[in-house]
Amino acid sequence: xxxxxxxxxxxxxxxIAGAMILLFFFSLAQKYKNISEKDLSASLSWDLDSAxxxxxxxxxxxxxxxxxxxxxxxxxxxxxxxxxxxxxxPVGDKAVFSPALLTKKIIAWTSPFKMPFKxxxxxxxxxxxxxxxxVHDEFGxxxxxxxxxxxxxxxxxxxxxxxxxxxxxxxxxxxxxQVKFVFLGIKxxxxxxxxxxEVDGVSINNYQASYLKKPRNSDSWIQGITVPLPYxxxxxxxxxxxxxxxxxENGLQNLYRQLWxxxxxxxxxxxxxxxxxxxxxxxxxCDYSEAIDLLLEIRKDAQELKGNVHQTSKLADLKLNxxxxxxxxxxxxxxxxxxxx
Amino acid sequence: MKGxxxxxxxxxxxxxxxxxxxxxxxxxxxxxxxxxxxxxxGLADLKAGSAADSAFYLPELDxxxxxxxxxxxxxxxxxxxxxxLMKDRSFRDSYFPLxxxxxxxxxxIFPESDYNVALYNYTTPYSRAIVSRSPVLLYDIxxxxxxxxxxxxxxxxxxxx
Numbered sequence: 001x002x003x004x005x006x007x008x009x010x011x012x013x014x015x016i017a018g019a020m021i022l023l024f025f026f027s028l029a030q031k032y033k034n035i036s037e038k039d040l041s042a043s044l045s046w047d048l049d050s051a052x053x054x055x056x057x058x059x060x061x062x063x064x065x066x067x068x069x070x071x072x073x074x075x076x077x078x079x080x081x082x083x084x085x086x087x088x089x090p091v092g093d094k095a096v097f098s099p100a101l102l103t104k105k106i107i108a109w110t111s112p113f114k115m116p117f118k119x120x121x122x123x124x125x126x127x128x129x130x131x132x133x134x135v136h137d138e139f140g141x142x143x144x145x146x147x148x149x150x151x152x153x154x155x156x157x158x159x160x161x162x163x164x165x166x167x168x169x170x171x172x173x174x175x176x177x178q179v180k181f182v183f184l185g186i187k188x189x190x191x192x193x194x195x196x197x198e199v200d201g202v203s204i205n206n207y208q209a210s211y212l213k214k215p216r217n218s219d220s221w222i223q224g225i226t227v228p229l230p231y232x233x234x235x236x237x238x239x240x241x242x243x244x245x246x247x248x249e250n251g252l253q254n255l256y257r258q259l260w261x262x263x264x265x266x267x268x269x270x271x272x273x274x275x276x277x278x279x280x281x282x283x284x285x286c287d288y289s290e291a292i293d294l295l296l297e298i299r300k301d302a303q304e305l306k307g308n309v310h311q312t313s314k315l316a317d318l319k320l321n322x323x324x325x326x327x328x329x330x331x332x333x334x335x336x337x338x339x340x341x
Numbered sequence: 342m343k344g345x346x347x348x349x350x351x352x353x354x355x356x357x358x359x360x361x362x363x364x365x366x367x368x369x370x371x372x373x374x375x376x377x378x379x380x381x382x383g384l385a386d387l388k389a390g391s392a393a394d395s396a397f398y399l400p401e402l403d404x405x406x407x408x409x410x411x412x413x414x415x416x417x418x419x420x421x422x423x424x425x426l427m428k429d430r431s432f433r434d435s436y437f438p439l440x441x442x443x444x445x446x447x448x449x450i451f452p453e454s455d456y457n458v459a460l461y462n463y464t465t466p467y468s469r470a471i472v473s474r475s476p477v478l479l480y481d482i483x484x485x486x487x488x489x490x491x492x493x494x495x496x497x498x499x500x501x502x
Contacts, residue, residue: 007344010347017351039380046384047387049391050387050390050391053391053394053395057394057395057398093439116408117405118408118410120400264422265401265402265419265423266422268423268426273418273482333407336486338482338483341407341408
């Protein structure tokens, strides 16, 4: 009786000890897997950030970045961050415009933001598995915007089909995993072959971008918030590349912030040149007072816009001041004076 | 009695087993710690390189004429203006996302001159300072009819925690 009880106890002990050992190894393996995944996503996130920094510094170029296992998602809530696995890194001061999810290789290109001098670069991201349909009116006002997009280096890297409004309804869905319609002008109905597909869209009309979404099994667009764009070519690229209004707003805020910094530096520089003129080291005809005033106005506009990108009156002011500064700069060129930009 | 001896044997084996497991875990954790340190150093180097590149390509400082840029060149009046603006703490903080804890200095080396600009300084307690130097052109637009160029050096010191 006692021996039988001893044997039973022995086996229970062996089972408990075995289960504990197994549990220990499983937890160790799980921990190791989690740490390795965290390490990998953190290191990929840093690599990608460095690649973005490098791309941002060279304007008007397109580069292919290798695909990241599990994909890269960029979310804005309200500040944008790049997410790889469990690692999340804020985009910081970079003006990033991108689709929400990049699963294949990433095409990165930059477009200089000039207002009227270069204040920074917009970093634009996309992927070849996204099919863009750029719809334009070949004799209308949108022709210039179409030229801006079609002459950009990304045109040959991405999957883009240029269409006129007349051709739009003949388009057949080709099975692309992601589809985006870019209307250069007012939005139009979606072709019937796209009925069973979820489609994104943006209508860029008169420097205003309105984001559109067509759910699966629907024929009509759901329109999102409209964002006013700065009067610069980079904003057309930015509106096309952005997933939604929040991403566009965030990127534009960073571009206005850059403009605020650069115009501050430029006005300080002109004040020094004005002092040189007053002390006779520059010719008398080099008058910087008007240019300084314009730069201070641009600085003020940029400061307000970086807080709220929806101020259309400030955007109009910014355009007027930028145009006036271009004329003032041309005067300085004719007078052989050091120019503003 | 025999059963008790057997149980003690089993416990003994388990103690030795767990002791060896602990030893292996401590060796492995040491290895992980050194690998982590190495990775942190790599990241710090990457950040330092990124900060140095960012300083080199600042649109605030470029030499341009009607939007045509001269590569690897800083306009000295823009440098002076930015250095002056950086004295304001809130303005300097605008550059923190770009440089982080770092020091950026530019000095003229040829023709010899005292020209030396401390552009950005944000020092924090650090364990390692990574210094990166690059040659750069310094353009004085108001010197002579076409302006004049000098050779300079940009020094970016990044502080790793």
